[in-house]
Amino acid sequence: MSPSGVDASQRVVHPPSEPGWRRQVQSYGLAFVSVAAALGAALLIDHFHFRDAAVPLLLLAVATTSWIGGTGPAALSVALSSLCFDYFFTQPFRSRYIVSRDLPYFTIFTLFASLISWFAAIRRRVEEELRQTRDKLKVEVEEGASLLDLTHDSIFVRDMDSVISYWNRGAEEFYGWTRKEAMGKRTLDLLRTIFPKPFEEIREELIQTDRWEGELTHTKADGAQVIVASRWSLRRDQEGRPVTILETGNDITARKHWEGQIQGLNRELAQRSVALEAGNKELEAFAYSISHDLRAPLRHMAGFAELLRKNAAASLDEKSTRYLTMIVEAANRMGSLIDDLLAFSRIGRAEARNSVVSLEQITQEAVAEVRPDAGDRKIVWKIDPLPEWYGDRSMLRMALVNLISNAVKFTRTRPEAEIEIGCAEHQDDHVVLFVRDNGVGFDMKYSNKLFGVFQRLHAQETFEGTGIGLATVQRIVHRHGGRVWAEGIVDGGATFYFSLSKIAGAN
Amino acid sequence: MLVEDDPKDVELTLTALDEYNLANEVVVAGDGEQALDYLHYRGNFMRRARENPAVLLLDLKLPKVNGLEVLKHIKSDENLKMIPVVVLTSSHEEKDMVASYKLGVNAYVVKPVDFHEFVNAIKELGVFWAVINEPPPGSVRKR
Secondary structure, X not given: OOHHHHHHHHHHHOOOOHHHHHHHHHHHHHHHHHHHHHHHXXXXXXXXXXXXXXXXXXXXXXXXXXXXXXXXXHHHHHHHHHHHHXXXXXXXXXXXXXXXXXXXXXXXXXXXXXXXXXXXXXXXXXXXXXXXXXXXXXHHHHHHHHHHHHOOOEEEEEEOOOEEEEEOHHHHHHHOXXXXXXXXXXXXXXXXXXXXXXXXXXXXXXXXXXXEEEEEEEEOOOOOEEEEEEEEEEEEOOOOOEEEEEEEEEEOHHHHHHHHHHHHHHHHXXXXXXXXXXXXXXXXXXHHHHHHHHHHHXXXXXXXXXXXXXXXXXXXXXXXXHHHHHHHHHHHHHHHHHHHHHHHHHHHHOOOOEEEEEHHHHHHHHHHHHHHHHOOOOEEEXXXXXXXXXXXXXXXXXXXXXXXXXXXXXXXXXXXXXXXXXXXXXXXXXXXXXXXXXXXXXXXXXXXXXXXXXXXXXXXXXXOOOOOHHHHHHHHHHHOOOOEEEEEOOOOOEEEEEEEEOOOOOO | OEEOOOHHHHHHHHHHHHOOOOHHHOOEEOOHHHHHHHHOOOHHHOOOOOOEOOOEEEOOXXXXXXXHHHHHHHHOOOOOOOXXXXXXXXXXXXXXXXXXXXXXXXXXXXXXXXXXXXXXXXXXXXXXXXXXXXXXXXXXXXX
């Protein structure tokens, strides 16, 4: 290719304006100069009485101009040479007139000159088009190649004998061999490929489907082994014979590592949940047994003690009657302890059945349930408007029953009890409810003991109870992603707060 | 009829029923198998009168054939399914309650630990099922 051909590719991209008109002037100048030179030479030859050199010389001038200068200068050179031919070489000589005898001669000359310039023009156009196409192609190829260098994936091309013929920058960076080092080497030798299955099977799949993908183990220049997700595409020649393989790969070593870790963790988790499930089943059987087998003897104790008191009422002294009463009371107390404990453990085991719950409605229900315990005591109830929330209805109701019955219980000493149930905070993602009373309160010093199982702050004689109620409340609230806390003053009332979070799955 | 394996419970229940003079008419079965023998006139009960009990008080935790199995059997037998069955159990277990109702139990009563409550519960049960309730045809009638 000529040097100007390389420049042409530049002009396609940035056409500079100035050399354009200069070239035009040069081309038209060439038309004048070449025709003048041909004419001079023809006249000189004619002067020495050589024959008929004018026609080939002028045609040579036309051809040269057309070849180099293009269409415009070619037309000019045809016109000039025709004029010269007419003036100098047709009779009458040195005149614009042509005798009719020489007219065909002149016409043929003009046509021939035109034909030459026309051919030259076509050839020029074709050449120009070819050059442009070539330049475009070259740009495209260059851009394509540089695009392949942009990616971080390693891309290389190899022939059917695994000899590398292309190696992109991603491959250079990843494997650590430069393009020069890799080209011409066999991939199997360079990368020490370890295949997931016999190479023959891979090859067969590639030949059949033109594609293959899988995980390969390669060794980098520094000796480190890497796992690569590799995709192969087969290129065939026009006869359909496989020629080259384009191999794209990305590094999944880290991913494989984490996958392995995750699998290990999952296995461990599965084992643990099996163990947990077994434990849970055992616990359930245990609770079932307690609820059946432990309550029966209590019932018998209470029952027969009662019967004894009835039947032997006449012969029993006051002390013995009191003992019997205490036996009955103890049995009853143990019965309620068992019931509360079972309810408490059930909250841990039971699956939460979540739905939209009207907190106000379940509060009303809880108050209605607790109210009979208060007998004819005077209680001022204040129930604020409460929102709807997403949670387990029966659990939330149980929590409110526990808190409200506590409030009723610990206001027993008040001539007029005040119990308020309200909403302290209502946000999108959580809500805080409170139950406030003007009862005997508690010392904040012991507030951390309030929610423990079997923890009680009052003597059994003053306020009866199992010490499980608030632990149950806490468990329910925890299952709803919230927390429970209390504020109190000795003899100055207590306020129990609990928050509920928006549980996953809530709208 | 009372199906109950614990003699103490049997005695307490009968004592409670006695207050309304209902105890004499109660047939007691000690386990599920005995109860089914009775209902099907088998074994020791081959020659008993051909009538169904007015009500069956059924404990759930029983030796050999447990209460739920007895209930299932009764409710799937053409001749027995009309007998009103009341589950009388120690347990609050929700699973048992749901299973009993699914099998078609007529009532489910948890025995209270407190004796007065227990007596009241049994008495009311006895009065309701043996006196107030009209039993299905072919049952024992309170005379």
